[in-house]
Amino acid sequence: xxxxxxxxxxxxxxxxxxxxxxxxxxxxxxxxxxxxxxxxxxxxxxxxxxxxxxxxxxxxxxxxxxxxxxxxxxxxxxxxxxxxxxxxxxxxxxxxxxxxxxxxxxxxxxxxxxxxxxxxxxxxxxxxxxxxxxxxxxxxxxxxxxxxxxxxxxxxxxxxxxxxxxxxxxxxxxxxxxxxxxxxxxxxxxxxxxxxxxxxxxxxxxxxxxxxxxxxxxxxxxxxxxxxxxxxxxxxxxxxxxxxxxxxxxxxxxxxxxxxxxxxxxxxxxxxxxxxxxxxxxxxxxxxxxxxxxxxxxxxxxxxxxxxxxxxxxxxxxxxxxxxxxxxxxxxxxxxxxxxxxxxxxxxxxxxxxxxxxxxxxxxxxxxxxxxxxxxxxxxxxxxxxxxxxxxxxxxxxxxxxxxxxxxxxxxxxxxxxxxxxxxxxxxxxxxxxxxxxxxxxxxxxxxxxxxxxxxxxxxxxxxxxxxxxxxxxxxxxxxxxxxxxxxxxxxxxxxxxxxxxxxxxxxxxxxxxxxxxxxxxxxxxxxxxxxxxxxxxxxxxxxxxxxxxxxxxxxxxxxxxxxxxxxxxxxxxxxxxxxxxxxxxxxxxxxxxxxxxxxxxxxxxxxxxxxxxxxxxxxxxxxxxxxxxxxxxxxxxxxxxxxxxxxxxxxxxxxxxxxxxxxxxxxxxxxxxxxxxxxxxxxxxxxxxxxxxxxxxxxxxxxxxxxxxxxxxxxxxxxxxxxxxxxxxxxxxxxxxxxxxxxxxxxxxxxxxxxxxxxxxxxxxxxxxxxxxxxxxxxxxxxxxxxxxxxxxxxxxxxxxxxxxxxxxxxxxxxxxxxxxxxxxxxxxxxxxxxxxxxxxxxxxxxxxxxxxxxxxxxxxxxxxxxxxxxxxxxxxxxxxx
Numbered sequence: 001x002x003x004x005x006x007x008x009x010x011x012x013x014x015x016x017x018x019x020x021x022x023x024x025x026x027x028x029x030x031x032x033x034x035x036x037x038x039x040x041x042x043x044x045x046x047x048x049x050x051x052x053x054x055x056x057x058x059x060x061x062x063x064x065x066x067x068x069x070x071x072x073x074x075x076x077x078x079x080x081x082x083x084x085x086x087x088x089x090x091x092x093x094x095x096x097x098x099x100x101x102x103x104x105x106x107x108x109x110x111x112x113x114x115x116x117x118x119x120x121x122x123x124x125x126x127x128x129x130x131x132x133x134x135x136x137x138x139x140x141x142x143x144x145x146x147x148x149x150x151x152x153x154x155x156x157x158x159x160x161x162x163x164x165x166x167x168x169x170x171x172x173x174x175x176x177x178x179x180x181x182x183x184x185x186x187x188x189x190x191x192x193x194x195x196x197x198x199x200x201x202x203x204x205x206x207x208x209x210x211x212x213x214x215x216x217x218x219x220x221x222x223x224x225x226x227x228x229x230x231x232x233x234x235x236x237x238x239x240x241x242x243x244x245x246x247x248x249x250x251x252x253x254x255x256x257x258x259x260x261x262x263x264x265x266x267x268x269x270x271x272x273x274x275x276x277x278x279x280x281x282x283x284x285x286x287x288x289x290x291x292x293x294x295x296x297x298x299x300x301x302x303x304x305x306x307x308x309x310x311x312x313x314x315x316x317x318x319x320x321x322x323x324x325x326x327x328x329x330x331x332x333x334x335x336x337x338x339x340x341x342x343x344x345x346x347x348x349x350x351x352x353x354x355x356x357x358x359x360x361x362x363x364x365x366x367x368x369x370x371x372x373x374x375x376x377x378x379x380x381x382x383x384x385x386x387x388x389x390x391x392x393x394x395x396x397x398x399x400x401x402x403x404x405x406x407x408x409x410x411x412x413x414x415x416x417x418x419x420x421x422x423x424x425x426x427x428x429x430x431x432x433x434x435x436x437x438x439x440x441x442x443x444x445x446x447x448x449x450x451x452x453x454x455x456x457x458x459x460x461x462x463x464x465x466x467x468x469x470x471x472x473x474x475x476x477x478x479x480x481x482x483x484x485x486x487x488x489x490x491x492x493x494x495x496x497x498x499x500x501x502x503x504x505x506x507x508x509x510x511x512x513x514x515x516x517x518x519x520x521x522x523x524x525x526x527x528x529x530x531x532x533x534x535x536x537x538x539x540x541x542x543x544x545x546x547x548x549x550x551x552x553x554x555x556x557x558x559x560x561x562x563x564x565x566x567x568x569x570x571x572x573x574x575x576x577x578x579x580x581x582x583x584x585x586x587x588x589x590x591x592x593x594x595x596x597x598x599x600x601x602x603x604x605x606x607x608x609x610x611x612x613x614x615x616x617x618x619x620x621x622x623x624x625x626x627x628x629x630x631x632x633x634x635x636x637x638x639x640x641x642x643x644x645x646x647x648x649x650x651x652x653x654x655x656x657x658x659x660x661x662x663x664x665x666x667x668x669x670x671x672x673x674x675x676x677x678x679x680x681x682x683x684x685x686x687x688x689x690x691x692x693x694x695x696x697x698x699x700x701x702x703x704x705x706x707x708x709x710x711x712x713x714x715x716x717x718x719x720x721x722x723x724x725x726x727x728x729x730x731x732x733x734x735x736x737x738x739x740x741x742x743x744x745x746x747x748x749x750x751x752x753x754x755x756x757x758x759x760x761x762x763x764x765x766x767x768x769x770x771x772x773x774x775x776x777x778x779x780x781x782x783x784x785x786x787x788x789x790x791x792x793x794x795x796x797x798x799x800x801x802x803x804x805x806x807x808x809x810x811x812x813x814x815x816x817x818x819x820x821x822x823x824x825x826x827x828x829x830x831x832x833x834x835x836x837x838x839x840x841x842x843x844x845x846x847x848x849x850x851x852x853x854x855x856x857x858x859x860x861x862x863x864x865x866x867x868x869x870x871x872x873x874x875x876x877x878x879x880x881x882x883x
Contacts, residue, residue: 031080031137032078032079032080032142033055033078033079033140033141033147034076034077034078034079034141034142034143034145034146034147035053035076035077035079035094035119035141035146035147035148035149036071036074036075036076036077036146036147036148036149037051037053037071037075037077037096037098037117037148037149037150037151038075038125038148038149038150038152039103039113039114039150039151039152039210039211040150040152040154040208040209040210041103041210042210045150045152046075046103047071047073047074047075047076047103048071048075048096048098048101048103048105048114049071049072049073049074049075049103049104049105050070050071050104050105050106051070051071051075051077051096051097051098051101051105052068052069052070052096052097053068053069053070053071053077053094053095053096053097054067054068054094054095054097055067055068055069055079055092055094056092056093056094056095057090057091057092058090058091058092058093058120058131059091066079066090066092067079067080070105071096071105076143076146078143089134089135089136090134090135090136091131091132091133091134091135092131092132092135093118093119093120093130093131093132094118094119094130094147094149095116095117095118095119096116096117096118096119096149096151097116098114098115098116098117098151099114099115099116100114101113101114102114113210113211114151114211114213115151115211115213115214117149117150117151119131119147119149121273122149122273122274122275123273123274123275124147124148124149124275124470124505125148125149125150125275125276126148126276126466126469126470126471126472126473126505127274127276127472127473127505128147128466128470128472128505128506128507128508129505129506129507129508130147130149131507132506132507133507138506139506140506140507141506145469145470147506149275150275150276151210151211151212151213152208152209152210152211152212152275153207153208153209153212153215153275153276154206154207154208154209154275154276154277155180155206155207155222155224155276155277155278155284156204156205156206156207156276156277156278156279156280156282156283156284157178157204157205157206157224157277157278157283157284157285157286158171158202158203158204158278158283158284158285158286159171159172159176159178159199159203159204159205159232159285159286159287159288160172160203160261160285160286160287160288161232161233161247161287161288162287162288162289162311162314162315163233163235163245163247164245164311165235165237165243165244165245166235166245167311167382168382169287169314170203170233170235171199171201171202171203171204172199172203172232172233172288173199173203173231173232173233173234174198174199174200174201175198175199176198176199176205176226176230176231176232177196177197177198177226177227177230178196178197178198178199178205178224178225178226179193179194179195179196179224179225179226179227180193180194180195180196180197180207180222180224181193181194181222181223181224181225182194182215182216182217182220182221182222183220183221183222183223183256183268183270184221185221192216192220194207194209194215194220194222195207195208195209204280204283206280206283212275218273219271219272219273220271220272221268221269221270221271221272222268222269222272223254223255223256223267223268223269224254224255224267224286225252225253225254225255226249226252226253226254226288227249227252228249228250228251228252229248229249229250229252230248230249230252231246231247231248231249232247232248232249232288233245233246233247234246234247249288253288253289254267255267255268255286256268256320257296257319257320258286258287258289258318258319258320259318259319259320260284260285260286260318261285261286261287261318262285262475263318263324264463265277265284266320267286267320268320276473278473279471279473279474281474282473282474282475286318287314287317287318289315296315296316296319299312299313299315299316300316300319300321300322303316303330303333303334304329304330304333305333306337307334307337307338307341308334309380310380310382310383310386313330313334313383313385316330328420328421331384331385331388331420334385334386334389335385335386335388335389335392336389338376338385338386338389338390339389339392339393341376342376342389342390342393344376345376345575345576345577346397346400346575346576346577347573347574347575347576348397348575376614376615377614377615377616378390378524378527378528378613378614378615378616378617379615379616379617381616381617381641381643381650381653382650383650384419384420384645384648384649384650387419387522387643387645387650388417388418388419388420390524390614390872390874391417391419391522391870391872392415392416392417394677394678394872394873394874394876395415395417395678395679395680395870395872396414396415398677398678398679398876399678399876399878400678400873400874400875400876401577401579401875401876401877401878402878419520419522419645419648420648421648422450422514422515422516423450423451423453423454423458423514423515423516423517424448424449424450424451424453424454424514424515425448425450425512425513425514425515426445426446426448426512426513426514427510427512427513428445428446428510428511428512429443429444429445429462429496429510429511429512429513430443430444430445430509430510431443431502431503431504432444432495433503434501440497440498440500440501440824441498441501441502441503442495442496442497442498443460443462443495443496443497443498443502443513444493444494444495444496445493445494445496445513446492446493447491447492447493447494450515451485451494451515454482454485454515455482455485456482456483456484456485457481457482457518457866458481458482458515458516458517458518459479459480459481459482459515459516459517459518459811460479460480460481460482460496460498460513460514460515461478461479461513461514461515461516462478462480462502462511462512462513463478463511463512463513464504464505464508464510464511464512465477465478465480465502465503465504465511466503466504466505468814470505472505474810475809475810476808476809476810476813477810477813478809478810479809479810479811480498480499480500480502480811481498481499481500481518481811482496482497482498482499482515483497483498483499484496484497485497499811499812499815499822500813500814500815500824501814501824516646516647517867517868518646518865518866518867519644519645519646519651519802519805519865519867520644520645520646520867520868520869520870521642521643521644521645521683521774521867521868521869521870522642522643522645522869522870522872523640523641523642523643523656523658523790523869523870523871523872524613524614524616524640524641524643524872524873524874525613525639525640525641525656525657525658525659525677525871525872525873526566526611526612526613526639526640526873526874526875527613527614527616527618527639527640527641528609528611528613528614528615528616528617528618528641529609529610529611529613529615529617529618530610530611530618530637530639531618533554533555533556534555534556534557534609534610535607535608535609535610536551536552536554536555536607536608536609537552537605537606537607537608538550538551538552538569538605538606538607538608539551539552539605540603540604540605541598541600541601541602541603541604541605541606542602542603543600543601543602546597546598547581547593547594547595547596547597547598548591548592548593548594549567549569549591549592549594549598549606549608550589550590550591551590551591551592551608552590553587553588553590555590556585557583557584557585557590557592558585559626559635559637560580560583560610561580561634561635561637561662562580562581562582562583563579563580563581564579564580564634564724564725564877565579565580565610565611566578566579566580566610566611566612566613566875567580567592567594567608567609567610567611567612568608568609568610568611568612568613568615569598569600569606569608570606570607570608570615571600571604571605571606571607572598572599572600572606573599573600574599576612577612577874577875578594578595578596578598578612579594579595580592580593580594580595580610581593581594581595592608592610611639611875612874612875613639613874613875614874616641618639618641618655619641619653619654619655621638621655621779621793621794622779623638623778623779623780623793624779624780625637625778625779625780625781625782625783625784626782633662633663633665633666633725633726634662634725635662636657636659636661636662636663636783636784636786637657638655638656638657638777638784638792638793639657640655640656640657640658641653641654641655641656642654642655642656642792642798644798644801644802644805646805651801651805652798652801654792654794654797654798655792655793655794656777656790656791656792656794657777657784657786657790657791657792658674658675658677658790658871658873659674659724659725659786660672660673660674660725660786660787660788660789661782661783661784661785661786661787662725662783663782663783664783664786664787664788665725665726665727667787668787670769670770670771670787670788671787671788672723672725672726672788673721673722673723673724673769673788674721674722674724674788675700675718675720675721675769675772675788675790675871676718676720676721676722676876677871677872677873677876678871678872678873678876679703679720679870679871680703680868680869680870680871681700681701681702681703681718681868681869681870681871682700682701682702682703682704682866682867682868682869683698683699683700683701683774683866683867683868683869684698684699684863684865684866684867685697685698685699685861685862685863685864685865685866686698686699686773686858686861686862686863687851687856687857687858687861687862688773688775689858692848692851692852693775693776693785693848694773694775694776695775695776695847695848695850695851696799696838696847696850696851696856696861697773697774697775697776697795698773698774698775698865699716699772699773699774700716700717700718700772700773700774700790700869701716701717701718701772702717702718702719703868705719707770715770716770716771716772717768717769717770717771717772718768718769718772719768720768721768721769721788722879724877769788771787771788771789772788772789772790773789773790774789774790774791774795774869775789775790775791775795776791776792776793776795776796776844776847777791777792777793777795778793779793790869790871796841796842796843796844796846796847797842799838799839800839800840800841800842802865803835803838803839803865804839806835806865807832807835807836807839812831812832812835812864813832814826815830815831815832816828816829816830816831817829817831817834817859817860820857820859821859829860831860831864834856834860834861835860835864837850837855837856838850838856838860838861
């Protein structure tokens with residue numbers, strides 16, 4: 001027989017050699033646990049020193065004291081003892097014997113400030129457990145990261161309120177009084193105000209109580225309250241000082257009906273036994289809904305049967321009765337109702353079972369909503385449900401300017417679009433801890449629906465993940481980029497490797513999780529009126545000239561592209577979108593001639609705008625583009641709007657163009673075509689070493705496809721591209737140029753002219769186009785500088801915001817670049833330092849100078865940002881021979 005001693009507090013593997021086949025005993029020697037106690041003294045948290053602490057084994061009839069210690073000058077107590085093999089496990093907790101003592105551990109005649117603190121029912125300050133079941137020597141803490149407890153109670157909140165003026169949530173005003181309240185179930189007893197505090201200039205408010213046992217109930221039923229009559233917002237429009245907004249809570253506000261904006265914390269916490277809600281750096285966020293509690297239930301009911309304004313939908317999003325599942329259900333209903341409006345806008349009879357079901361469901365149950373519905377207009381840039389409807393409609397009706405009778409073009413199943421929901425989510429992710437510092441921890445997750453769609457590059461969220469300081473409130477510690485997903489042998493479960501090293505608090509074995517996509521980009525081109533001079537009211541319509549719409553003299557028609565641009569005539573019957581054939585820009589007789597008879601009654605007046613798009617309101621953008629010679633190519637425009645989307649929310653939006661410059665008709669053929677719209681693509685970040693103009697940009701490629709050219713080299717691009725503005729002169733050298741916008745044809749280019757994606761059945765021509773980039777576009781001169789690319793003067797603003805999304809959730813925190821590879825070993829250059837430099841380069845000159853300076857090589861940008869790119873063209877022009 002033999003006795004073996006091992007030290008469980010050491011991280012290295014231990015190899016045990018024995019003579020014989022039996023173990024007589026194994027003891028854990030040098031076993032240590034470090035615990036700490038701090039308390040709030042009215043000004044700050046201080047250690048509670050010189051205080052006895054017991055480590056207790058919880059047993060059915062009586063408890064055993066496993067060890068005694070006393071806190072030092074840092075408030076830390078150290079336990080060290082042995083466990084014997086065969087003695088079983090213990091359920092342990094700690095008892096800080098603070099009763100009658102002050103912060104220095106001294107017993108006082110007055111009874112002191114503090115009470116005994118048992119960790120059996122209370123978490124650490126970082127939200128970790130204080131009670132450990134079936135414990136047998138696992139490493140719980142060390143001297144640098146002790147298990148830290150407090151008798152104090154702390155709550156940190158951030159309060160925001162919806163501003164109709166700004167159409168967004170803003171922090172409430174400074175010095176708004178907020179009460180932390182203990183709810184009393186008995187009507188005869190008033191609720192107890194535990195503490196009152198005031199908001200700061202960022203809408204944040206903190207509550208700190210030194211010892212919860214001084215309260216009538218140490219585990220109060222918490223909620224938060226702002227009394228009636230409180231002024232919570234006062235803002236002035238920067239553009240117009242006469243335009244102001246003041247919000248006064250006539251009826252007050254209570255958190256008991258709401259959940260936090262991340263949906264993790266209820267606004268009513270029954271028998272709250274936690275010690276902290278949020279931190280000063282990461283407060284719990286609530287969004288206030290002023291004075292409308294009486295109509296919230298109506299909003300919830302209405303959202304399931306008719307379209308609601310986005311501001312009203314936002315009012316119910318975080319109501320306690322609107323779970324995430326219910327919010328997604330509301331979103332699906334809103335999207336279906338928007339699809340009905342899109343059908344009416346384009347005069348389309350539903351021909352697919354999916355749309356027939358939608359129309360039949362709503363026309364039977366809500367006939368007034370269906371029959372009297374207005375035509376679709378994209379009026380709310382933050383409305384993700386509306387955006388989903390547009391994307392889904394045009395991915396199915398992907399040739400929207402073909403004749404209506406040809407709209408049964410949809411082949412196969414209906415293509416659904418979901419920009420909101422996670423790819424997959426589950427309740428149990430387990431960490432497999434690595435014993436080697438250079439090998440990160442991995443995850444094991446059970447099978448759930450959707451997991452087969454997840455892939456490397458997607459984002460994993462772990463609710464219980466903590467940072468290096470063991471802080472469970474740090475939201476930046478909870479997001480990771482997926483490196484690899486592997487299916488277990490003979491099992492549907494998955495092993496997940498991450499770019500990062502997740503860990504949970506001691507005693508926490510698993511976590512809720514979800515996998516979400518990296519930020520998506522959705523470009524709708526065209527979106528709506530190009531500028532304010534291209535929208536208005538028509539003059540009286542005459543059926544004697546059924547293709548002419550006379551418009552007011554304020555319209556500026558000098559940069560219309562005939563036989564390409566569209567006009568939306570709102571009051572027209574059927575399809576309200578028309579193609580412009582000719583314009584008359586003469587004062588007193590301005591008019592637009594279109595491609596077919598306008599479906600208006602004689603004498604009718606209609607609102608109109610150019611181009612048609614989806615009647616969206618484009619952000620202002622000052623640009624002056626156009627040829628300064630007699631070439632018949634037309635004018636370049638930024639008619640699109642690009643949406644940046646992450647985790648089910650529209651983050652921001654920008655003016656954009658998805659078309660090549662018209663001036664490319666006179667240059668290389670490869671530059672003269674544009675990628676076809678109404679499809680989904682992949683995008684990823686690249687450092688374009690061939691062009692300081694494009695510098696740090698994004699590449700576009702057909703979704704999930706790989707291509708090679710005739711020489712076998714990898715190329716990136718799109719198979720479906722078209723010459724929308726004419727046939728380039730170099731393809732037809734005997735013809736000067738065909739630039740009349742009529743002859744939309746598929747892109748075909750001789751391979752010797754430019755390496756392309758080869759076609760399967762033609763060795764002399766190739767389909768599609770390579771080198772499609774999202775990059776900067778010019779605001780002056782002849783051209784946008786697009787050679788078949790997707791461009792905008794706001795490129796650097798969008799890039800900066802995209803980087804900020806990653807920084808906000810800490811995706812690349814603690815990631816280094818060493819020898820051109822990502823590393824967790826604190827060797828090389830911290831990646832976030834480089835990304836912050838690039839984020840601040842928001843102009844063309846700044847970005848180009850950084851590129852030319854050489855301090856930002858490709859490993860700090862290339863392939864780090866990727867996602868899906870949706871190109872939606874409501875006015876997509878079909879091939880010229882469609883009829």
